[in-house]
Amino acid sequence: MMALTVNGTQHRLEVAPETPLLWVLRDQLGLGGSKFGCGAGLCGACSVHVDGAVVRSCQMAVGDIGERAVVTIEAVQEQPGIADIAAAVVAAWVQAGVPQCGYCQPGFVMATIGSIATDRSQSREAVLGQLSNICRCGSYDAVREAVGITLDRLRHDAP
Ligand code: FES
Ligand code: FES
Structure with a gap:
């Protein structure tokens, strides 16, 4: 029996400790927003936050998470900070x-949020430089535009 905190619960x-986190999220907890793409740590479709860090959940064994908090696309808009x-x-x-077929987008969104959260004052290029997600539909130009819109909005709304 293993304890795991996901989205505050x-x-x-x-589950065997070597089971990938993505399998637990999707198959045991019914959180289907994190996607299976490559299963090899390459595409980022499975990206979640673990104690705020962007993690490819297909590559993280659930037994290695310990007491760290997992946040998925389903609850990221409710997270303090x-x-x-x-x-x-x-x-x-x-x-x-941005979304075309949409399959890769939860991972892109989680990676972008995690990147901006490390430093809200960073440039668009700096944020984009941290995104290594793959989109089969080729949404990269739209992602670039959306990251710029996000940073502009956050700076405009800053106290
Ligand atoms: S499914 Fe995890 S990186 Fe592709
Ligand atoms: S929007 Fe289709 S894979 Fe990215």
Whole structure:
């Protein structure tokens, strides 16, 4: 039996410790927003936050998480300290019309929020430089636009 905190709720799971976090999120907890893309740490479709750090959940064994808090796309807009970033990213994604098939987008959004949360004053290029997610639909230009919109909005709204 293993304890795991996801989106503020502690779960007790009967699962082998080497099981990838993504499998637990999707198959045991019913959180389907984090996607399976490559399963090899390359595409970022499975990105979540673990104690605020962007993590590729297909590559993290659930037994290595310990007491750290996992946040997924389903609850990222409710997290203290980053809720405004999450709201700005989601709004910018809509404004820029980023999603095409949409499959990679939860991972892109989680990676972008995590990147901006490390330093709200960084440049668009700095944020984009931290995004290594892959989009089969080629939404990269729209992601670029949306990251710029997000940073502009956050700076405009800053006290
Ligand atoms: S599914 Fe995890 S990086 Fe591709
Ligand atoms: S929007 Fe289709 S894979 Fe990225």
